[in-house]
Amino acid sequence: MDKKIMRKINLFLDGLGGIKRRAFFHGTLYMVLHNDSECDFYKTELRKFYREFINPAGGVNMYLVGDEFVFDFVPEEAEQHNYEDEVAMPFPEGVS
Numbered sequence: 001m002d003k004k005i006m007r008k009i010n011l012f013l014d015g016l017g018g019i020k021r022r023a024f025f026h027g028t029l030y031m032v033l034h035n036d037s038e039c040d041f042y043k044t045e046l047r048k049f050y051r052e053f054i055n056p057a058g059g060v061n062m063y064l065v066g067d068e069f070v071f072d073f074v075p076e077e078a079e080q081h082n083y084e085d086e087v088a089m090p091f092p093e094g095v096s
Helices: 003-016 036-053
Strands: 019-025 028-033 058-065 068-075
Antiparallel strands (some): 019 028
16 A cells, blocks of 8 residues: 555544554555444544545445454455444244
8 A cells, every 4th residue: 555545544543532552454455443342443444534535435344353453445345344334144944
């Protein structure tokens, strides 16, 4: 990832706060949050920022590695969707 893009993302994150530590390694963002339960907020905000100001055809994947949240900036077709936002399908009849 280009250093100018990493700088834009870091400036954006400065405005959000709530981050104990963050670093980019090989274009991947590693963050330790003050409140881990807010990870979805950061993913959503990073995705909106990335698509609006950097790559409109891009996406963000989030993973938990140890105590760090890892954010990969990927092409839209490689983005993994957050299934919590989708409506759960009911079990078919006879299945419990």
